[in-house]
Amino acid sequence: DIQMTQSPSSLSASVGDRVTITCRASQTITKYLNWYQQKPGKAPKLLIYAASTLQSGVPSRFSGSGSGTDFTLTISSLQPEDFATYYCQQSYITLPSFGGGTKVEI
Amino acid sequence: EVQLVESGGGLVQPGRSLRLSCTTSGFSFGDYPMSWIRQAPGKGLEWVGFIRGKAYGGTTDYAASVKGRFTISRDESKNIAYLQMNSLKTEDTAVYYCTTSDNYICFQYWGQGALVTVSS
Numbered sequence: 001d002i003q004m005t006q007s008p009s010s011l012s013a014s015v016g017d018r019v020t021i022t023c024r025a026s027q028t029i030t031k032y033l034n035w036y037q038q039k040p041g042k043a044p045k046l047l048i049y050a051a052s053t054l055q056s057g058v059p060s061r062f063s064g065s066g067s068g069t070d071f072t073l074t075i076s077s078l079q080p081e082d083f084a085t086y087y088c089q090q091s092y093i094t095l096p097s098f099g100g101g102t103k104v105e106i
Numbered sequence: 107e108v109q110l111v112e113s114g115g116g117l118v119q120p121g122r123s124l125r126l127s128c129t130t131s132g133f134s135f136g137d138y139p140m141s142w143i144r145q146a147p148g149k150g151l152e153w154v155g156f157i158r159g160k161a162y163g164g165t166t167d168y169a170a171s172v173k174g175r176f177t178i179s180r181d182e183s184k185n186i187a188y189l190q191m192n193s194l195k196t197e198d199t200a201v202y203y204c205t206t207s208d209n210y211i212c213f214q215y216w217g218q219g220a221l222v223t224v225s226s
Contacts (some may be wrong), residue, residue, distance in 0.1 A: 001170075032211065034211070034212040034213070036151075038151075043217065043218060044203075044216060045216070046212055046214050049211055049212040049214075050211060050212075055214070087150065087151055089151075089213070091210070091211050091212060094167050095153070095167065095169065096141075096153045097153065098150055098151040098152065099150070100150050101150045101151075
């Protein structure tokens with residue numbers, strides 16, 4: 001199994017801030033890394049797939065980078081609607097796994 | 107528009123069974139993999155298992171935590187995916203989401219979720 005570790009587990013930020021979330025895999029996953037956003041009581045929403053490809057309809061302030069074992073999700077200018085929990089997920093092997101989540105709070 | 111609607115959730119006693127359904131529309135059902143992902147109250151996301159599309163023989167894979175107890179199937183004539191859950195444990199309590207994608211890389215589309223509570 002591949003373990004996914006996100007950091008931090010939570011962070012406080014303000015509207016307009018640049019926010020960076022890190023995800024580390026326990027072994028190389030090349031670029032098979034996806035990011036999701038989840039708001040309370042709602043299903044997760046795909047933001048970025050294959051490490052850096054923006055899902056259709058997702059604002060360009062979201063970006064992803066990285067390869068191998070270390071990945072980053074960046075929100076260039078935090079908006080009120082971005083306060084949520086973010087998860088990374090690897091799809092390198094048949095058995096996908098998620099990071100523990102990062103809660104972005106005011 | 108892709109739509110996924112889960113149903114069949116509820117309260118069930120430990121050791122009993124429950125079947126969730128995921129009714130779909132808006133895409134070529136037989137060609138897409140169908141996955142189930144769960145989220146225990148206040149916890150993160152856990153992949154449960156998936157069933158591949160026709161081109162890959164409709165084979166299945168499961169997380170170790172549910173293997174041997176849960177079974178995923180699909181009805182091509184009704185465009186419905188199922189999650190049969192047997193020998194349920196209290197730790198299976200969660201919101202269960204069905205998901206699909208036009209690839210095997212990510213979880214692109216999600217249902218609204220179905221709450222399963224396992225308690226005596």
